Amino acid sequence: MTRPARAAHRVVSAITKPLTTPLGVEDFVALVNPLSSRRQLRGIVTGIVAETTDSATITFRPGRGWQAHHAGQWARIGVEIDGVRHWRSYSLSTGAGEEPAITVTAIGKVSDHLVHRTRVGDILFLAPPQGDFVLPTGPRPLLMITAGSGITPVMSMVRTLVRQRTDADVVLIHSSRDRTDALFFDELLDLADRHDGLTVVSWFTSDRGRIDLGQARDLDVVCPDWRTRTTYLCGPAEMLDAATEHWRGEDLDHQLVVERFAPALLPGAGGVGGVVQFEKSDKEANAPGDTTLLEVGESAGVVMPSGCRMGICRTCLTPLRAGQVRDLRTGEVHGEEGDLIQTCVNAAAGPVQLDI
Ligand SMILES: Cc1cc2nc3c(=O)[nH]c(=O)nc-3n(C[C@H](O)[C@H](O)[C@H](O)COP(=O)(O)OP(=O)(O)OC[C@H]3O[C@@H](n4cnc5c(N)ncnc54)[C@H](O)[C@@H]3O)c2cc1C
Ligand code: FES
Structure with missing residues (x-):
């Protein structure tokens, strides 16, 4: 923001703050221009091209906070479905330096929504590009x-x-x-x-x-x-x-x-599951020993934080209140009260209480 813009922002803030509380001025500015939000990086869908019957390329113009992607990187993309925000990861399919786009194949809840129900002008929630699946620096075959x-x-x-x-x-x-x-x-x-x-x-x-x-x-x-x-x-x-x-x-x-688009799980790593209590959400579910706590929570209607869903980004970390969990990548059973659990790669190993 330039200095005059900052000053204007301060004046508007001072005048409107008492009128807008508990919402901040930022929230109202974001209503007029969603891409300006400093709280949550967003993008506006600028184009949609059907690639096959069940896949589409969605081009978007990102707002402030976005960084240009390197060829091969991916970004977390959030969409709201029935009032609940869901996050998934998608590789950026356009070349470096081009307007970002994702190419999605419909295989489940979020991908189906993106491919079949997204329209030009829709808002996507975003996190900046990341990942080290990128081109080598020098030329080589x-x-x-x-x-x-x-x-x-x-x-x-x-x-x-x-x-x-x-x-x-x-x-x-x-x-x-x-x-x-x-x-x-x-x-x-x-x-x-x-x-x-x-x-x-x-x-x-x-x-x-x-x-x-x-x-x-x-x-x-x-x-x-x-x-x-x-x-x-x-x-x-x-x-x-x-x-x-x-x-x-x-x-x-x-x-x-x-x-990888999904975590490398150890074949047969699952064991005996248990009842999982999601304390703050006041929900509980029977969790099979080979199903991630993230999937168990989502199926039970708990709003679970998630990003890559494969043990990389740590967005899903959730405090353990009691019980133990099994890392489905290694089979290791672990967990003590207060530990932060990656729910996307861990399953219940007996009864579990989570602070969510
Ligand atoms: C780094 C990264 C990059 C990705 N890039 C792309 C991309 O460019 N295009 C794209 O279409 N998807 C991509 N994905 C996969 C994407 O994040 C979602 O997992 C996928 O769209 C399914 O989400 P969903 O909500 O539609 O399905 P869900 O409802 O979450 O899952 C439906 C079922 O499909 C299974 N599943 C999830 N992912 C896969 C998969 N890749 N192959 C087979 N089964 C799967 C789930 O385990 C579940 O059983 C990427 C994932 C990662 C981690
Ligand atoms: S969602 Fe990324 S580590 Fe669990």
């Missing part, structure tokens, strides 16, 4: 392997690379069910046509079955020099797990950069 909505951060990288680096050498293998299910299909064909350094391989599982990253056979066919390339990978958990294992086995794990 790259292999990008994606499946389904996992292409979104890589699309941002490709869009950035073709614009910024004439020496780019990128092979992108994108797996989807078929042509109609493939995100950005036409744009990628066009980019590959215009840029010698970009090769796009569309892998349709309806024709070829799933790409097997657990061994070299498929890779040797579609990208014979894959061992010499730094590989960026984003897709379903099984694909990421198989590739991680394979690259490790080949002693190439230092060349593999993985982005």
Whole structure:
């Protein structure tokens, strides 16, 4: 804010404060211009493009507090559904320096709302971009392997690379069910046509079955020099797990950069659950031992704080009043009264009381 604007703000504050309490002047300014809010970063939806029958790209103009994204980063996006604000994470699919956009595939509550019910002019709640799934600083041969909505951060990288680096050498293998299910299909064909350094391989599982990253056979066919390339990978958990294992086995794990959309849970990590009491909300629920406390709370109608939902951002930290919880990533049972619990990756291990 400039100095005259600050002075004007102070005068307006002094005059209106007694009239507007308990709401602050900020709240009224935010009603007139939602993007000006200093309490909560917001964005206004400026465009929506249907990509496939169940996915759409939503472009938005962010308000104050937003920072330009690096190609490959993600942001927490909040939407209000039936009066309750829900947060999820979405990779920014536009290139660095372009107006931010997310490309969402409808698979559940929030994604369905974003894809099918969002309109131009709607307000999104935002947190600034973050994440270290970003391009290397120097030029080097790259292999990008994606499946389904996992292409979104890589699309941002490709869009950035073709614009910024004439020496780019990128092979992108994108797996989807078929042509109609493939995100950005036409744009990628066009980019590959215009840029010698970009090769796009569309892998349709309806024709070829799933790409097997657990061994070299498929890779040797579609990208014979894959061992010499730094590989960026984003897709379903099984694909990421198989590739991680394979690259490790080949002693190439230092060349593999993985982005996950869901936490890497230890298979069979769940155990005996219990009754969970959400004290301040005056609710309780029977919690299976393999279901996160976040999901249990949400199903019981408790307004649970959340962000990445995969154990990174710590937005979901909730004080434990009593009982113990199980970390579904490691199987470890832990917890003492007063501990802050990441509800998105922990499940009940017996009866639990949470201070929420
Ligand atoms: C860093 C990051 C980036 C992401 N980027 C994108 C993106 O660019 N585009 C996009 O569409 N989504 C992206 N996601 C996933 C997104 O945050 C939501 O998880 C997804 O939209 C489902 O939320 P929902 O409320 O619609 O479904 P929910 O109602 O929360 O879940 C529905 C069911 O789907 C399961 N589920 C959640 N995520 C996935 C998944 N990725 N694959 C399969 N099953 C899943 C849940 O466990 C649940 O059983 C990203 C997630 C992270 C952590
Ligand atoms: S929601 Fe991000 S750590 Fe739990």
